[in-house]
Amino acid sequence: TRTTRPQRLLQAVSINAVRGDPDSVIKAIDHFCKHTEWAMNVGDEKGAILDLVVMETCPSTVLELGTYCGYSTVRITRLLPPATKLITVEMNPEYAHVARQVIQHAGLQDKVCVLEGESADLIPKMANMFGIQAFDFVFLDHWKDHYLPDIRLLEDCGLLAQGSVVLADNVVCPGAPDYLNYVRYNLKYSSRFYQAHLEYTRVLDGLERSEYQGD
Numbered sequence: 596t597r598t599t600r601p602q603r604l605l606q607a608v609s610i611n612a613v614r615g616d617p618d619s620v621i622k623a624i625d626h627f628c629k630h631t632e633w634a635m636n637v638g639d640e641k642g643a644i645l646d647l648v649v650m651e652t653c654p655s656t657v658l659e660l661g662t663y664c665g666y667s668t669v670r671i672t673r674l675l676p677p678a679t680k681l682i683t684v685e686m687n688p689e690y691a692h693v694a695r696q697v698i699q700h701a702g703l704q705d706k707v708c709v710l711e712g713e714s715a716d717l718i719p720k721m722a723n724m725f726g727i728q729a730f731d732f733v734f735l736d737h738w739k740d741h742y743l744p745d746i747r748l749l750e751d752c753g754l755l756a757q758g759s760v761v762l763a764d765n766v767v768c769p770g771a772p773d774y775l776n777y778v779r780y781n782l783k784y785s786s787r788f789y790q791a792h793l794e795y796t797r798v799l800d801g802l803e804r805s806e807y808q809g810d
């Protein structure tokens with residue numbers, strides 16, 4: 596049977612990227628998506644904004660929803676100090692398997708936990724599973740209609756604290772209007788928009804950074 600896009604992306608990484616070198620993994624995926632086959636990774640332009648927000652946040656605990664092939668997982672984790680942990684949630688077992696191999700190729704497997712399952716099922720279990728209080732940084736890049744229910748679930752589970760930063764991909768394209776409305780017109784968040792383009796295209800898109808103001 597034909598290979599899947601994630602499998603073809605992984606093959607490009609294993610052929611073109613240097614083992615243990617996260618930047619070469621990122622470059623190999625961006626090259627694959629620009630010259631061979633588009634894939635829904637956050638990409639290089641929005642990825643540079645993601646890098647800046649991660650670096651200014653200096654998070655100790657990180658959550659990502661929607662691992663896909665692990666591109667943004669590698670982007671974020673390569674910037675984290677040794678003691679930190681990143682939890683990334685992926686409901687598709689085949690994508691999770693590809694992501695684990697991409698993360699391993701980057702040499703970042705010891706700093707990442709790829710959790711297989713649906714975010715709504717796993718979020719309520721995280722505090723106990725990992726002995727954490729709150730997430731310092733959350734990256735939303737899963738189904739766009741899950742952004743709003745999942746940020747509310749994170750609040751209800753006490754997994755956001757004052758200063759927690761939530762960064763959401765694709766708030767213009769494909770868009771997450773209910774989520775945007777919630778974080779922009781709600782005193783619990785201080786929100787700002789970073790204009791950019793949809794990965795590997797000239798279509799307008801952007802990221803929304805929302806800082807939790809505390810209960």
Ligand SMILES: Nc1ncnc2c1ncn2[C@@H]1O[C@H](/C=C/CNC(=O)c2cc([N+](=O)[O-])cc(O)c2O)[C@@H](O)[C@H]1O
Binds near residue numbers: 635636686713741793
């Ligand atoms: N509730 C949940 N729990 C766990 N994993 C979940 C989940 N919902 C979705 N996922 C996973 O997250 C990824 C989906 C991403 C949707 N992005 C997109 O649909 C998307 C589309 C475009 N686009 O169309 O141009 C551009 C982009 O940057 C995009 O992120 C898939 O790997 C999927 O299995």
Ligand SMILES: [Mg+2]
Binds near residue numbers: 764
């Ligand atoms: Mg995205």
